[in-house]
Amino acid sequence: MxxxxxxxxxxxxLIMLFTFCGSAFADMRAEFQAGFVxxxxxxxxxxxxEDLDVDNGINLGGxxxxxxxxxxxxxxxxxxxxxxxxxFSESASxxxxxxxxxxxxxxxxxxxxxxxxxxxxxxxxGKKMRPYVGGGxxxxxxxxxxxxxxxxxxxGQAFTGVGTTSDDDTNFAAQFMGGVDFEITENxxxxxxxxxxxxxxxxxxxxxxxxxFRGNLVLGVKF
Numbered sequence: 001m002x003x004x005x006x007x008x009x010x011x012x013x014l015i016m017l018f019t020f021c022g023s024a025f026a027d028m029r030a031e032f033q034a035g036f037v038x039x040x041x042x043x044x045x046x047x048x049x050e051d052l053d054v055d056n057g058i059n060l061g062g063x064x065x066x067x068x069x070x071x072x073x074x075x076x077x078x079x080x081x082x083x084x085x086x087x088f089s090e091s092a093s094x095x096x097x098x099x100x101x102x103x104x105x106x107x108x109x110x111x112x113x114x115x116x117x118x119x120x121x122x123x124x125x126g127k128k129m130r131p132y133v134g135g136g137x138x139x140x141x142x143x144x145x146x147x148x149x150x151x152x153x154x155x156g157q158a159f160t161g162v163g164t165t166s167d168d169d170t171n172f173a174a175q176f177m178g179g180v181d182f183e184i185t186e187n188x189x190x191x192x193x194x195x196x197x198x199x200x201x202x203x204x205x206x207x208x209x210x211x212x213f214r215g216n217l218v219l220g221v222k223f
Contacts, residue, residue, distance in 0.1 A: 027067035039212030173199035191218035
C-alpha cells in the first residue's frame with residue numbers, strides 16, 4: 001500500500017514535469033553510471049543502536065537531464081539507481097558440556113531508488129570540462145534477506161540447520177552530489193562524481209538508517 005501511495009503522489013507529477021521539460025527545452029542528456037557504494041547502516045532495535053559492518057557494494061544507475069531550465073547553468077534530472085552486494089556477516093561459537101554450538105548470520109540488502117535532482121552545472125558553449133554540484137529527493141526501496149546457519153557438534157559429528165527470511169520497505173530518500181564532465185565529442189562525454197545518499201527502512205522489526213557514500217564513472221550522450 002505504501003508503494004502505491006508513493007508512486008501515485010510522487011511519480012505522477014514527476015512524469016508530467018519531465019514531459020513538459022522534454023517539449024520545452026532542447027538540451028537533453030542521458031547518462032549511464034557505474035561505481036561503488038560504501039557506508040555502514042545503523043540499526044536500532046529495542047532502543048539500542050549499533051552500526052553493521054558491511055562490505056562495499058556496487059552502484060549502477062541512469063540519469064536523464066534537462067539543461068538550461070530557468071537559467072543557463074541550472075539542470076533538472078531524473079535518476080534511477082540500484083546498489084547491491086553490500087553484505088553483512090557475523091559468526092559466533094560456544095562450547096558447553098562437550099557440545100559446540102556455532103552460528104553464522106548473513107544479511108544481504110539491495111536498494112532501488114528513484115530521485116528527482118537539481119544541479120548547478122557549467123553549461124557554457126565550447127567548454128570541454130564542466131563541473132557541477134547538486135542534490136535530489138525521491139524514494140528508495142530496501143530489500144533485505146537474512147540467512148541464519150546453526151551448527152551443533154557432538155563428539156566430532158556436526159549437525160547443520162539453515163533458515164532464511166526476507167523483508168522490504170519503501171521510504172523517502174535524499175542525496176547530494178558533485179562531479180565533473182569531460183566532453184569527448186560534441187554529443188558524447190565522460191565524467192566522475194561523488195555523492196552522499198540517505199534513506200531509512202523498517203526491517204525485521206528494527207529501524208535501519210542507510211547513509212552511504214557513492215562514487216561513479218559516467219558515460220553520457222547529449223541529444
